[in-house]
Amino acid sequence: MRIVVLALDGVFDTGLTVALDAFSTASALSARLFGGTPRFDLTVAGVRRRVRTAQGLTVPVKPVTPGLRPDWVIVPALRATTPAALLPALSRPDVREAISQLLKWTAKGAQIGASCIGTFLLAEAGLLDQQEATTTWSLAPFFRQRYPHVRLDESRMLVPFDRGVTAGAAMGHLDLALWLIRQASPELAGTVSRYLLADIRSSQAPYIIPNHLAQADPLILRFERWSREHLREGFSLQQAARALATSARTLQRRCDAVLGKSPLAYFQDLRVEHAQSLLRRSGHNIEAIAAEVGYADGATLRTLLRQRLGRGVREIRAELH
Template sequence: MREAQTRLLAWLAEGASIAASCIGTFLLAEAGVLDGQKATTTWSMAPLFRQRYPAIQLDESRMLVPSAVGVTAGSAMGHLDLALWLIRQASPELAGLVSRYLLADIRSAQAPYIIPNHLAQSDPLILKFEQWARAHLRDGFSLDDAAAALGTTPRTLQRRCASVLGKPPLAYFQDLRVEQAQSLLHGGGLDVEAIAAEVGYADGATLRTLLRQRLGRGVRELRADLR
């Protein structure tokens, strides 16, 4: 690792930009070249990444994150996004042409693919919080109630969510609502108002706004994905 670190630092000193995606981002992080920088990695490894490299500003919801040292990309298929990003720096037109030949859409986020309960598996307290949250989606979120049910303090729950998930408890609760709403939309048997009630919202308009903010797509688009 020291040899790799020395080589990476030498390349940076010569003005080179470094790119990595998926598990490759761990190599850059281990070498220390991402310290103090923004980065992304495969969403499924985000809790481990965040715990090992607290000096890096991780955002696993994004597909691509440029920084002062180069660019990092998300999960395995992020290699394709990374290659298209590098081409785009030289020629946006060429990047668009290549993406059409490869039948590859330009994806800006990993958020629609994240499985919240997978992230929860990395920590016992977060796993218990996930189970509690799923049982209370219709009731709305209360930090005090959640902490009491888990036998911990609100501050401890907030800190653990931040260190493992990179977000506060309420944001993770919202992730679970979005996941459940998607599942119900795919089931096709409920209208938007009924789904909103199932995940704790007063009306369908609020749910529509949340889905578009989190996933970048509306209800019609999400349902159209199944056709």
């Protein structure tokens, strides 16, 4: 499998190196344990002769030439943690040139993988239009606003689409690399996971901070504050809208546009977040915690935790030990 890792100035150091380490580990283990196949032919390429990481390290890159014909192209993230930092980065000449090159490679049949901020380059190229995708959860509201034709689900860690795969935030680079290794050999991917003490995660949901997402919109931020004060009560869209001096329709529309979910779903996210906090720092039983976050019984809360986080009460409490 011929893989090109397309490095740009300001690339997120860990994202780049963790992907390179995963593929190089896979190649080494393949040669030692699996008779030399499958092998990953890895090239770090750049649209500029010199590439420096976000931490100022120089990355040795090969130029993009017509003879470079990858099966897969991996786009590591730029280190831009806010819309204000990301917007000018997306307009840089080297980034626009990289986007143009991605389109040329896909036209020749290459598959594209990107994680975290790297997914923005795929969206800029139009490769994700009408496709399901994920991205870094922390910039999901901005992504949703900028690319309304992408079916975004930031709760997922990995989302394949017809031209490749997108992955979630930061260490999602490792999940992306392991996913790609698994496409070549599930057995090899399992071995690499053991060597690196890493597993593919199915969800970003346990890592999402609802308050961070609410900062993207004044109405959503007010709704979040109101919700936290009313977690023990049954949710009423009409009551929330009246308290916020808006209409139920407007609140529904803004939640969908910013968060990609209904007001009730976000309200439940806050309940889950508070329940997790109580499970970790208190000795209360599940019935008491359920009452604290507005559920009639512990069974309902157990089901919600399992659905949203993929973990049960014992697993959440075990995280402290």
